[in-house]
Amino acid sequence: MNAEIITIGDEILIGQIIDTNSAYIAKALNKIGVSIHQITSIEDDWDHILDTLKDAQQRADIVIITGGLGPTKDDITKKCLCEFFDDELVKDEGVLAHVEELFRKYIDTPISDLNRMQALVPSKAEVLTNKFGTAPGMWLKKDDTVFVSMPGVPYEMKGLMEVEVIPRIIERFKRPVILHKTVLTYGMGESAIAEKIEDWEDALPPHIRLAYLPNLGKVRLRLSTKGSDLAAMEQEINDQIASLKNIIGEIIRGIEEEDPIEVQIGHLLKKKNASLATAESFTGGRLASLFTEYPGSSAFFKGSVVAYATSAKLNILGVPKELIEEYSVVSNQVACEMAKRVKALYGTDYAIATTGNAGPEKGDSDADVGTVFIAIATPETVYAKEYSFGNHREKVVGKAVNKSLELILDEIYGLK
């Protein structure tokens, strides 16, 4: 079963915003067996919208459209849908009542005619209630293709997907099962892996696809298949992974869970009733941001000292001045001290500390650009490792964040 995603809005085409909606929608649809054939981003332009709708209809069973549903004149999606479906706008009393309630409860400015016009929908549309905003979602059908239109505001779109769109697709479409399993490897480049597993790869049955996903120090190998018998598919993929382990077992770290690694770390810490803090120099709070992104993270994550300046390492973390003078601020010793101190400050069981030089120029130390120390403090011990992450700022920070997560996960798993 094939879907396409169409995002409408000039702001994407001029690069003013990054399209995060499509990844969310793709993931949510994949989970229920719907493959995404194409994602297309276009401007708020009448002809281009109509052409794109027509093209997508040729190829897809479901077309998910986001954007262009605001109350202002630059938003024309609803009118385009009327043209495409040979339909007209009619007032939906349910939407009107909802818009009026939103204004009464949450919005300072008085409701206006423009706001009330959000209640106009194509007469052929099934209205999808948007709990978080004034623009309703719409479900329409042309020949054998379903078109779903939603606002582009991410949390409104997500609410609609969860509560209105996904349940309807599950109920109304017979879907295959899509199964992805991603094998996590560390320590070998993608081409070196490819050579090692060439025979295995060539022998894969054609309904199993293999993809290599290299990313800042790790390579993920994704196996994908589609079918109707989940148990048999699981069995087949697991057998393939077992053979793979015979070839490159030493670099396989496990199977990637649905959850991102920072969430896995949280789950494991909560199970152990253990807690974590971070002391971050050049990673600048990125580790803390990752851990606090999810509800409930306060149960294991206690906080972070972002010690970007050397003075902060001295005054807040209390790293001894002599240590910095003797070993420099980018050193194994200072990283360990940062981890120990932040663990004591926050009274946690574990801590991560980062210090390094992300470039583009040398900072408070003589360390080469790209030199990084990551320290891990555990209930029993503290240690640091040195890395050289190249000469590109974004890459150095990204690799250090990945490596920090990998090191702490290994610790908690008891792999170290």
Next chain:
Amino acid sequence: MNAEIITIGDEILIGQIIDTNSAYIAKALNKIGVSIHQITSIEDDWDHILDTLKDAQQRADIVIITGGLGPTKDDITKKCLCEFFDDELVKDEGVLAHVEELFRKYIDTPISDLNRMQALVPSKAEVLTNKFGTAPGMWLKKDDTVFVSMPGVPYEMKGLMEVEVIPRIIERFKRPVILHKTVLTYGMGESAIAEKIEDWEDALPPHIRLAYLPNLGKVRLRLSTKGSDLAAMEQEINDQIASLKNIIGEIIRGIEEEDPIEVQIGHLLKKKNASLATAESFTGGRLASLFTEYPGSSAFFKGSVVAYATSAKLNILGVPKELIEEYSVVSNQVACEMAKRVKALYGTDYAIATTGNAGPEKGDSDADVGTVFIAIATPETVYAKEYSFGNHREKVVGKAVNKSLELILDEIYGLK
């Protein structure tokens, strides 16, 4: 002049990664007068790639392709390009030497035949040197359309765009000027603004486009035009903005610079030779991450205490226990104290502090979900403001980050 972007890779279609490349490319091209007509994301699928190349050629002067250039079998872009251009792969000695050098210098594993195959390029391609990776960029032409193919790894793509692609486009194409100016407003909803400025909007000449960009507490009004005489275009847009100020001057905060607000704050602080620290509760290090994203931020940003747990507010920031007991951890008093303390800890001129309840459940206080206090400490004073940012975690954190940046910018500008 029209461009299209094609991103190739299953990982985008299954939602495993967010496509950040397209926004970067779109912005970079817009800056030199190239409009993006469409962005298309497709799988590593032979027929689909060829169809998409054909379609894009009909509409665009330049087609920018990313992805599918890895050394492994799932990557087929180079072979598709050969088919599309009726060409064959030949070895490029320059690329080979570069790949060999990269392996000697930076990569642990020995170079393999697969790596050497990165030096194979279509014979008709002009090779673009990829300083940061083994897959070269390629510049090809079919009839009147230029096709540029680059790897999908973001920092490799960015390096190629900056050094190879943009300079060639500037040199080889006559381009119009594209001018966007974005007026920042705070405190009024998009539909209320639309009603107020309706007459002005209706009177805009057809070559000026207006877009409303509402986002968590602010509405940006973007005026766009295209032409050849930049000075005249600037004048015309500025005149329109002047008329707009006569209508809604009280909610206009300024014209959005090219730079994001956190960079503007950095510039202003550096000019004043002043410094900043943050104390973050539920924003969890997001403010620190934003400030430290840019090279040179250590000149003004000294660090952050992420005090996610109440104990961290007590022990690290030193907020008095009695204050928390009397007013609760989500209060004006505690926010001010956090700002004062973190400013003293880091020895900075300014500080921002956040405390609040982002939900979904109540935390260490009885404050309603969505209740937020943001405190600003300046060389002279400290104050906090209370906000109610709704019941959606992501939205509460996002609005608080935006509002914090707005408050500190106003302080530094001397608007407060």
